[in-house]
Amino acid sequence: MRRRLVRQITGFSNETVKRVRSLRDKKHRRREGLFLAEGLRILTEARAAGALPEILFFAPEGAGHPLARGLIAETEAAGGDVIETNADILSKLSGKENPQTLVGVYRDRLTPLAAIDRTRSGIWIVAQALRDPGNLGTILRTSDAVGGGGLILVDDCVDPFSVEAVRASMGALFTQTIAAARWEEFVAWLRQGPAQLVGTSLRTDTDYQATRYQAPTFILVGNEAQGLPAPYENQCDLLVKMPMRGKADSLNAAIATAVMAYEVLNQRRPR
Amino acid sequence: MRRRLVRQITGFSNETVKRVRSLRDKKHRRREGLFLAEGLRILTEARAAGALPEILFFAPEGAGHPLARGLIAETEAAGGDVIETNADILSKLSGKENPQTLVGVYRDRLTPLAAIDRTRSGIWIVAQALRDPGNLGTILRTSDAVGGGGLILVDDCVDPFSVEAVRASMGALFTQTIAAARWEEFVAWLRQGPAQLVGTSLRTDTDYQATRYQAPTFILVGNEAQGLPAPYENQCDLLVKMPMRGKADSLNAAIATAVMAYEVLNQRRPR
Structure with missing residues (x-):
C-alpha cells in the first residue's frame, strides 16, 4: 500500500x-x-x-x-x-x-524573450507600464480566448503573479506565455523577425477596422492613466483608434485590448 | 465682496x-x-x-x-x-x-424603468446578478464609449454607487442612465416597446457576427461565475456566441459586453 x-x-x-x-x-x-x-x-x-x-x-x-x-x-x-x-x-x-x-x-513561469516562438500565434499582447492586476489578469484571459500566444510586459508593470492578477486570469496565466523586458530589449527582439506592432492611440485618424492586420500582430497597450508614451507610439508600425461615441476619450486598458484582439481574430477566421 | x-x-x-x-x-x-x-x-x-x-x-x-x-x-x-x-x-x-x-x-441617480426613453440610443446594456464593482464600472465606461444609453441592473447586482464601481466607470456613471429592476419587471417593460434582447451564451451556435442587430439592442450579460440562467436565455430574442480559441470557455463579463457592444456599433457606423 x-x-x-x-x-x-x-x-x-x-x-x-x-x-x-x-x-x-x-x-x-x-x-x-x-x-x-x-x-x-x-x-x-x-x-x-x-x-x-x-x-x-x-x-x-x-x-x-x-x-x-x-x-x-x-x-x-x-x-x-x-x-x-x-x-x-x-x-x-x-x-x-x-x-x-x-x-x-x-x-513562477516567466519566459525569456529569446525563447518565444512568435510564429506559434498570430496575436500577441504587449503591455506597457500596466498598473492594475485585474487588468493584467483579464488581458491574459482575453489573450487565451482569441488564441493569442501570450503577454509581453514592458517597463514597470504590476506583477503578473500577484494574487489578484492570477485570479482575474482565470487560469490563463498557465496557458499563456509571459515575458518581461525593457522597451529597448523588446523592440530589438521584435525586429529580429516578422511582426506588426500596432498601438491604440488618440493621435491617429486610422480606424481600427480600416486596415488588414498582418500576422504575427503585436497589440501594444499603454498605461491605464497615461496611455502610450509618444516615443513608443513612434516605434509602432501602425496606430489605430477605436470609435468613441461618448463623453470620455478612452476605454479601460483591458477593454481596448479585447476589442482590438477580437478585430484581429475576426479578420482571420472563416465566415 | x-x-x-x-x-x-x-x-x-x-x-x-x-x-x-x-x-x-x-x-x-x-x-x-x-x-x-x-x-x-x-x-x-x-x-x-x-x-x-x-x-x-x-x-x-x-x-x-x-x-x-x-x-x-x-x-x-x-x-x-x-x-x-x-x-x-x-x-x-x-x-x-x-x-x-x-x-x-x-x-444617487437611479432612473425608474418607466422614465427611460429607449429610442434615445441604439445600444443598452442589461446586467444580471453582476457581482464585481470593477466590472460594473467598466461596463458603464464602455457603454458611454459606444454611445450606449445606459445600464439596467437585474436581480441582485453589486451597488453601482460603490466607490470601486464609480472609480472604474471613470465618470460614465454620470453620463449613463442607470436603472434597477427585478427580471419580471424588466421583461414587462422591455416588451412594451421596440427591443431586441441579445444574450451571449455557450448554448448556441450563432456567431455574434453572423447576424444584423436591430435597434434598440439590449445586450444581456450574466453573472460572472454562473452566466445567464436558462429561463432568462429563453426570454432572449437571440443568443449569440463569440469565438473562443483558447483553453477556457468564457470571457470576463465586462470584456464580453464590450466585444458585443462594439460589434453592434460597428454594424451601424459608416465605413
Missing part, C-alpha cells in the same frame, strides 16, 4: 503557512520564485496546461470533487507537498473572507 | 467627515441617497454631465488646477458644502493610501 503523503496543518504559526502567506507580497514571490493560485477552476486549468503545484492546501469540504481528488493525487504523485487544512488557514493564505477550498503554490 | 463659503475641517472626529466616511458602506449610501466620487477627472466628467456635488472636499494642493477652481466655485454657487481639508482626511474618506485631492458627495 502506498504511503499516505498528505499532512495536516491547522495552526497559523506553522512555518509552511507563514511562508506561503508571505507569497502575497511581491518581494517574497520574487525571492522564492513561487506564487499562489486559488480555486478548483484555476487549479484545474493549470493542471490541464501541465502545471502542478509544489504545495497544495485543501479543506476537507473541497476534497470531494473528482477534479479535486485528481489534483491531490497527481500532486502527491509528482512529489508535491499536499496539506489538509481548514477554512481559517485558507482564508489567511488567500486574503479572502470566503476562501476557495483549494490553494496551490506554483513555480 | 462675496462671503467665503469654504470651511476647513482637519479633524477625524468631525461629524461631516464621519458621515461622508460612512458612505463607503452600501447601507449608509442607501439611507442617505448619497455616494462618493473621487478625483479631478471624474468630478469634471460629472460636472460636464450636469452633476455637482452636494459636499466637496479638497486638499489645498489640489485646488490650484483651473478645473478644480471651477468645480469649487460652481459647487459654492449652487449652495453646496465646500470643505478644505488635508490628505489624511481624504485618505480616510476614499480608503486609499494616496488619495485624490478632490472627493465629491453626490445624490
Whole structure:
C-alpha cells in the first residue's frame, strides 16, 4: 500500500503557512520564485496546461470533487507537498473572507524573450507600464480566448503573479506565455523577425477596422492613466483608434485590448 | 465682496467627515441617497454631465488646477458644502493610501424603468446578478464609449454607487442612465416597446457576427461565475456566441459586453 503523503496543518504559526502567506507580497514571490493560485477552476486549468503545484492546501469540504481528488493525487504523485487544512488557514493564505477550498503554490513561469516562438500565434499582447492586476489578469484571459500566444510586459508593470492578477486570469496565466523586458530589449527582439506592432492611440485618424492586420500582430497597450508614451507610439508600425461615441476619450486598458484582439481574430477566421 | 463659503475641517472626529466616511458602506449610501466620487477627472466628467456635488472636499494642493477652481466655485454657487481639508482626511474618506485631492458627495441617480426613453440610443446594456464593482464600472465606461444609453441592473447586482464601481466607470456613471429592476419587471417593460434582447451564451451556435442587430439592442450579460440562467436565455430574442480559441470557455463579463457592444456599433457606423 502506498504511503499516505498528505499532512495536516491547522495552526497559523506553522512555518509552511507563514511562508506561503508571505507569497502575497511581491518581494517574497520574487525571492522564492513561487506564487499562489486559488480555486478548483484555476487549479484545474493549470493542471490541464501541465502545471502542478509544489504545495497544495485543501479543506476537507473541497476534497470531494473528482477534479479535486485528481489534483491531490497527481500532486502527491509528482512529489508535491499536499496539506489538509481548514477554512481559517485558507482564508489567511488567500486574503479572502470566503476562501476557495483549494490553494496551490506554483513555480513562477516567466519566459525569456529569446525563447518565444512568435510564429506559434498570430496575436500577441504587449503591455506597457500596466498598473492594475485585474487588468493584467483579464488581458491574459482575453489573450487565451482569441488564441493569442501570450503577454509581453514592458517597463514597470504590476506583477503578473500577484494574487489578484492570477485570479482575474482565470487560469490563463498557465496557458499563456509571459515575458518581461525593457522597451529597448523588446523592440530589438521584435525586429529580429516578422511582426506588426500596432498601438491604440488618440493621435491617429486610422480606424481600427480600416486596415488588414498582418500576422504575427503585436497589440501594444499603454498605461491605464497615461496611455502610450509618444516615443513608443513612434516605434509602432501602425496606430489605430477605436470609435468613441461618448463623453470620455478612452476605454479601460483591458477593454481596448479585447476589442482590438477580437478585430484581429475576426479578420482571420472563416465566415 | 462675496462671503467665503469654504470651511476647513482637519479633524477625524468631525461629524461631516464621519458621515461622508460612512458612505463607503452600501447601507449608509442607501439611507442617505448619497455616494462618493473621487478625483479631478471624474468630478469634471460629472460636472460636464450636469452633476455637482452636494459636499466637496479638497486638499489645498489640489485646488490650484483651473478645473478644480471651477468645480469649487460652481459647487459654492449652487449652495453646496465646500470643505478644505488635508490628505489624511481624504485618505480616510476614499480608503486609499494616496488619495485624490478632490472627493465629491453626490445624490444617487437611479432612473425608474418607466422614465427611460429607449429610442434615445441604439445600444443598452442589461446586467444580471453582476457581482464585481470593477466590472460594473467598466461596463458603464464602455457603454458611454459606444454611445450606449445606459445600464439596467437585474436581480441582485453589486451597488453601482460603490466607490470601486464609480472609480472604474471613470465618470460614465454620470453620463449613463442607470436603472434597477427585478427580471419580471424588466421583461414587462422591455416588451412594451421596440427591443431586441441579445444574450451571449455557450448554448448556441450563432456567431455574434453572423447576424444584423436591430435597434434598440439590449445586450444581456450574466453573472460572472454562473452566466445567464436558462429561463432568462429563453426570454432572449437571440443568443449569440463569440469565438473562443483558447483553453477556457468564457470571457470576463465586462470584456464580453464590450466585444458585443462594439460589434453592434460597428454594424451601424459608416465605413
